[in-house]
Amino acid sequence: MDNYTAKICATSRASLTVFFLLIGWVSCADSADVVVIVNKSNPVTSMSSAQVSDLYLGRSRTFPDGSIAHVIDHAREAPLREEFFRRINGMPLNKVNTFWARLAVSGQIMPPVTKTNSGDVILAVQEDSKAIGYVEDSPLIDGVVIQVLRLHD
Amino acid sequence: MGLRYFSSISAFLCPLIFFSFALPLLGPVACAQADEEGQFHYLAYGTLGISHDDSSNLAAMRDISQRPKKLNLMNNSWVKDSRIGLQASYQFNSYMDVMTQGVLRDQYDTSLNRYLDWAYVNVHPTPALDARLGRVGYDVFLMSDHRNLGYAYPWVRPPVEFYGWVPVYSIDGGDVAYTLQNDAVRWRFKGQMGRTGLKFPMGADAEYNFKSDQIWSISIARETDTWRIKGGYSQCIPKTDAPMLAPLQSGLAAVSAAGIPGVSNESSDLLRELTYKDVTLRYVNLGLAYDDGTWLGQAELGSVVTTADMMPNGTMAYIGLGRRLGDFTPFMLLSGIRSNAPVRQTSGSWAVMGPSGPILQTAVVKALNSTRFDQETGSLGVRWDANSHVALKVQWDSTHIYSNGYGLWYSDEGQVTKNARVNMLSATMDFIF
Numbered sequence: 001m002d003n004y005t006a007k008i009c010a011t012s013r014a015s016l017t018v019f020f021l022l023i024g025w026v027s028c029a030d031s032a033d034v035v036v037i038v039n040k041s042n043p044v045t046s047m048s049s050a051q052v053s054d055l056y057l058g059r060s061r062t063f064p065d066g067s068i069a070h071v072i073d074h075a076r077e078a079p080l081r082e083e084f085f086r087r088i089n090g091m092p093l094n095k096v097n098t099f100w101a102r103l104a105v106s107g108q109i110m111p112p113v114t115k116t117n118s119g120d121v122i123l124a125v126q127e128d129s130k131a132i133g134y135v136e137d138s139p140l141i142d143g144v145v146i147q148v149l150r151l152h153d
Numbered sequence: 154m155g156l157r158y159f160s161s162i163s164a165f166l167c168p169l170i171f172f173s174f175a176l177p178l179l180g181p182v183a184c185a186q187a188d189e190e191g192q193f194h195y196l197a198y199g200t201l202g203i204s205h206d207d208s209s210n211l212a213a214m215r216d217i218s219q220r221p222k223k224l225n226l227m228n229n230s231w232v233k234d235s236r237i238g239l240q241a242s243y244q245f246n247s248y249m250d251v252m253t254q255g256v257l258r259d260q261y262d263t264s265l266n267r268y269l270d271w272a273y274v275n276v277h278p279t280p281a282l283d284a285r286l287g288r289v290g291y292d293v294f295l296m297s298d299h300r301n302l303g304y305a306y307p308w309v310r311p312p313v314e315f316y317g318w319v320p321v322y323s324i325d326g327g328d329v330a331y332t333l334q335n336d337a338v339r340w341r342f343k344g345q346m347g348r349t350g351l352k353f354p355m356g357a358d359a360e361y362n363f364k365s366d367q368i369w370s371i372s373i374a375r376e377t378d379t380w381r382i383k384g385g386y387s388q389c390i391p392k393t394d395a396p397m398l399a400p401l402q403s404g405l406a407a408v409s410a411a412g413i414p415g416v417s418n419e420s421s422d423l424l425r426e427l428t429y430k431d432v433t434l435r436y437v438n439l440g441l442a443y444d445d446g447t448w449l450g451q452a453e454l455g456s457v458v459t460t461a462d463m464m465p466n467g468t469m470a471y472i473g474l475g476r477r478l479g480d481f482t483p484f485m486l487l488s489g490i491r492s493n494a495p496v497r498q499t500s501g502s503w504a505v506m507g508p509s510g511p512i513l514q515t516a517v518v519k520a521l522n523s524t525r526f527d528q529e530t531g532s533l534g535v536r537w538d539a540n541s542h543v544a545l546k547v548q549w550d551s552t553h554i555y556s557n558g559y560g561l562w563y564s565d566e567g568q569v570t571k572n573a574r575v576n577m578l579s580a581t582m583d584f585i586f
Contacts, residue, residue: 014272016351050337059339059376061280068247068280077541089378092446094480094538101585102305104196106290106298107271109254110244111194 033137035085036149037122038063039129047148053089055132057099058109072124072133073112081116084134086153090112161438166430191245200303202234202581209484211554211575212563215310217465218320218455220261220354221563231257234310234581238270238301243390250275256301256322262362270323286327292345293370293385294319295440295453303583307449307536309548310579312488315453317561319436320525321389324349324368342376349389361429370436379445387436391464394430398463401427401520404513408506415502416510423497423517426462449482450474462494465524465560475536482536489529496557498522513541522569527558543584550577 036052038044044063054060055071063069074081082093091099104111115121118135125131125145137139137150206213212221215233244250248263254271273287290298298312301322311317326347333340345516370387371563405427408420440453452472459466475484498517503510534548554562554573 053378054339060334061277066280070247076443081346086266089447091378092477094477095444095446097538097541097585098305099196099303102299104194105198105238105240105254105302105305105585106292107242107254107273107275107285110192110242110250111196 005090015083016031025125033153034087034134034151035137035141035143035147036078036132036134036151037141038132039123039125040144040146041129042067042146043115043149049088049149049151052132052134052149054086056088057096058103058111061109069132070128070130071112072131073114074114074118074134075114080134080136085150087153107117159509162189162383191246194240194242194244196240196303196585197238198240198304199237200234200301200581200582200583202303202309202579203229203231204233204309204577204579205229205566206575206577208321208573208575210564210568211559212586213575213577214561214563215259215313216317216319217561218260218262218351219303231545234303234579235259236301240271247492248277258301260320261354275325281332283330283332284327287330288325288326289345289347291321291324291349291368291370292328292343293372293387293436293450294420294438294455295381295383295442298558302585303546304450304544304585306476307482307484307546308473308532308534309546309581312473312530313561314484314488314490314526314528314530315469315471317453319457320351320353321349321368321539326368337377339376339377341372341376343370343372343374345370355395355397359395359397359571361397362393363391364393365389365391367392379443381440381442382442383438383440383565385436385438385440387434387438389434389436390431391429391434392431394428398427398429398520401517404509408503408513409541411506413505413563416505419500419502424523426494426521428518432464432465434464448475449476449477449484453505456493460495462521463524465492465526466494467492467526471524480538482538484532484534484536486532486534487530488528488532492525492527492558492560494521494525496525522557524560525558526560527555528561529553537560542586543582546581546583548581549581550579551575552555552577 035119047064053081055069061068076097085091085093085096100111103109115124121133121135122141122145125133180498191559202553214221236256238256240254240325242250242252244487247309251274255268256270257268257315260267271288271290273289275283275285277283279507282319283338294296299305300316324345324347328343328345330341330343346369348366353361355361368387368389372383372385374383402424405420405424409417409424411417438453438455442451443449450473454470456468457466469490471488473484473486475482501515503514505583532548532550536544536546538544552575556570556572559569
């Protein structure tokens with residue numbers, strides 16, 4: 001990554017973060033749809049709730065086409081994470097945390113990379129052709145990443 | 154021999170440990186790479202716990218690798234359940250990672266080597282295949298590879314009747330796991346092989362330096378969103394014996410060679426049972442766990458068969474049930490173990506060997522009965538998930554121990570031939586960061 005690209009990325013990251021905070025994107029997790037996103041170059045265009053759930057529970061490491069997936073998650077206590085798991089498989093956050101603690105400590109699978117906000121998740125998905133993440137629905141993601149699943153309340 | 158054994162392990166493990174913990178010190182170089190492919194992961198977890206029991210002549214253990222201080226002053230113990238674990242791993246790419254994990258916990262064997270639970274290289278050439286080489290977690294029971302992580306289960310500690318007498322946490326060798334995903338069902342087949350070693354206390358001033366070059370296991374697990382079923386088989390053959398048994402074995406050999414009808418035959422039988430060396434241990438286990446987000450349950454049934462009764466054996470089981478009520482999870486737990494070995498009795502016939510005959514017989518019988526387990530526990534408790542990183546638990550246990558079944562306790566001399574009931578109250582704070 002050259003200096004110019006790094007500067008552009010850093011500026012974009014800061015701008016997205018500030019924007020999301022200003023419009024309260026992070027805080028309105030109760031009502032908005034949650035969308036699962038992948039990189040624009042990913043040939044996968046749609047996924048089922050079960051396929052996404054398997055990735056986020058460490059039961060699968062690949063997209064439906066068999067290619068490796070890099071799972072990006074939010075912080076353990078993030079409200080959006082709680083909402084995501086409630087909608088995708090009905091698991092309460094304390095069960096998810098217990099589940100992942102067991103997997104991580106037993107060494108069965110590496111835990112997902114975590115990002116502190118949705119802006120960082122989008123940027124990470126933009127930068128990694130194998131990445132998958134989830135954010136709240138927003139016009140900002142149109143054309144930037146591919147939505148593979150929409151989770152309604 | 155022992156030095157060479159641990160030296161060879163250290164030669165392999167030390168670079169791994171160094172690699173995992175030292176790479177972050179490279180700073181910008183390593184971090185820059187992490188953006189592209191590599192990724193560091195760190196994890197700290199632990200338990201701060203205290204327990205209090207109402208027995209004045211018994212001291213409880215979490216597992217038999219511990220040796221309680223002289224019957225626990227005031228019957229309180231801070232060290233039994235308290236522990237702290239640190240895990241560092243580096244993921245090179247989607248196909249390879251390294252991991253090290255150390256756990257500081259109360260155990261008799263305080264050599265640095267014993268606090269290192271894992272240090273291995275994990276290679277997964279395909280998404281379904283994992284091959285690990287190094288020090289890997291012993292994995293045959295449902296909770297084998299995460300029993301130090303109190304945050305992962307509702308109760309204060311894994312049921313002592315089931316896990317308390319299998320203190321093998323890791324093996325030096327490797328394992329291979331294959332995962333098969335079929336719609337909502339995930340199958341995992343795993344095999345392990347290697348060697349292990351651990352010092353056990355035997356009474357007040359003796360120990361058994363257990364070592365085995367032949368420990369292996371196979372397991373099959375089936376997982377869905379709510380169910381987890383695991384069956385396993387493991388086998389182990391120790392290559393060492395306990396020095397404190399040597400005089401008894403010599404005495405039994407002499408009596409066996411004397412050719413005294415009735416006595417020599419019994420002595421030969423006892424000699425076959427009074428050993429750890431080259432004894433074959435076979436573990437068979439079936440576990441079942443359920444968690445639908447509200448209700449959770451877990452049960453395991455296992456049996457350990459050994460070719461000599463000095464090596465602990467028995468049939469053990471437990472069942473636990475809990476219900477999440479918001480951040481609180483009240484639970485109950487029932488567990489028990491019955492030794493497969495018969496209770497040995499002395500007879501007067503050894504008096505024909507002179508005064509030392511009955512003394513030898515009594516000592517041998519006492520030694521064989523000392524490793525028997527025969528007890529059951531009922532527990533009630535509640536877990537409170539205070540936040541995403543901390544869980545607080547309170548648990549009350551009532552344990553009934555039967556005569557000559559005190560293998561999971563330190564006790565006064567005269568206690569072992571009586572039944573006893575011990576009540577214990579425990580409180581823990583489990584955390585993970």
